Amino acid sequence: MKPILTIDQLSIVHRVSEQRLLNQVTLSLQPGEVLGLVGASGSGKSLLAQGIFHLLPTNLYRTGEIYYNKRPITTHDRGTNLVYIPQSVEALDPLMKVGKQIVEVIREMNPEQKMLELLQRLGLQKEMASKYPFQLSGGEARRVLVAIAFATQAEVVIADEPTPGLDEATKREVITLFQELQQSGKTILFITHDFDVGLQLADRIAVMNQGEIVEVADQTSFSGDGDQLQHPYTKKLWQALPQNDFTGSS
C-alpha cells in the first residue's frame, strides 16, 4: 500500500543558533492507520506537527519535504486534506458560535443538518451549537475540536496531545472518539506524552528522543520485558512505566 503521508528528512533549525531541534525525521503513515508519536516533553513532538502545517515560530525554519499521496504538500492541503487538532482547546475562535465554526469546514449540502448530526454523534446537545467556546467545559471543547476534524473531508488528522491532565474516564472517552475517527476511514498521527494512551490507540508507535525518531515499533512489541523493542531508549520508556519496572534513568 502506498503511504498517504510521508515526512521525509524533516529538520527544524533555529535561525540564529543553527541548533537542530528536529533532526532528519522520516515517517510515513499508511491509509487508515493510527501512528502514535511519543517522547519526553521538549523532545520535539509538537514541533513536528507545527512543521507539517507551516505553523513554526518565525525564529525557526524547516528543511526536508512532506508528501501527501506522493506529491509535496501545498498550503491548499492544510485544512482540506490534512487537519490539525491542536494541543490547546483555546484554538477555537472565541468570538464565533460553536455551530458556525463546525459549519464553516463542511463542504457538503445542508451543512447545518450535517453539523447537528455530528454534535449528536459526539454526545453533545444541539443547544451546544449556539454557545460560544468560553461557555464550554474542557471536555465539551475537545469534542467540538474532534467534531471539526470529522466535519472536514480531510483524510489525515494530526492531533497534538489531546489528553493532557484528564481523568481515566474522560481519557477513555477521548480514546473512543479517536477510534471512531479511525473507523470513519481517517489516518491519524496521534502525538502524546501519555504512553498508555498511545498504546491503547495506535497501530504503530514512533518514539522520539531529543529531536530524532529512535524507533518505530508495532504496538504489539510493547509487551512483557520489551524484548521485541530495538532501541535502548524505547526499552527504557517501556520499563519505566509503573506497571512494569518503574525504573528511571539511573
Added chain:
Amino acid sequence: MLTISNLTYHIANKGYLFQNVTLSVQPGEIVGLTGHSGIGKSTFAKVVAGYLTPDEGTINRVQNKRQPHPVQLIWQHPEQAVNPKWRIKKVLEEAGPIDDEWLERLQIHSSWLKRFPDQLSGGELQRICIARCLMTRPDFIIADEITTMLDPITQADIWDVLRQIAKTESIGILAISHHYELLERLTDRTLSFETLSKK
C-alpha cells in the same frame, strides 16, 4: 501525624464541593488520593496547605507566624508555579538560602540556576519545584498530579527520589493522581475522594 477532620468547603452559589472529609497521614507514609475530575481533590489540597480556608473542620498542622507552612503543595504544572521572570536561583531562594544537599539529591545541575524557567524542560522544572518545597523543611507534602505531564522515565526518576526522601526525612506524602498503576506502585494505601466526601 497529619490529621484532617471533618473538612468541609463550599463554593459560593454552587453548594458544597466536599463535606466532612477525614483522613490522616503518618510521617514517612505515602498515601494515594484518587477520584474523578472536578470532584474537589485539588481544592482539598489547597485547603490543607493553607491557601484556602475551610468552612468547617480542623487540620492539626497550621502555619505559624513567619514560618513556612508545615504542609507544602507541589503543583501539577511547574511552569505555572514559578515566576517566569525570575531566574531559577531566585525561584529557589523564595524558600530561603539554597541548600546544596537538596540540589544534589534531586540532581539539579548548578548551571540551571542562572537560567529562566522556560529554559528548562518540564521534568527539570518540576525538580526545581520539589527542591523549593523541601528547602522549607515541610513535615508533609501534597503532590497534586506532579508527574502527569511528564514522560515515564522522568516520572520514575522523580518518584524514586521522593520515595527515598519520604523515608529518610520522615516526610508524609499525600499523592493525588488519576493514574491507578502509579498509585498502586507507589503508595502504602490509596483513598478514594468520592468515598471520603460522601454527603
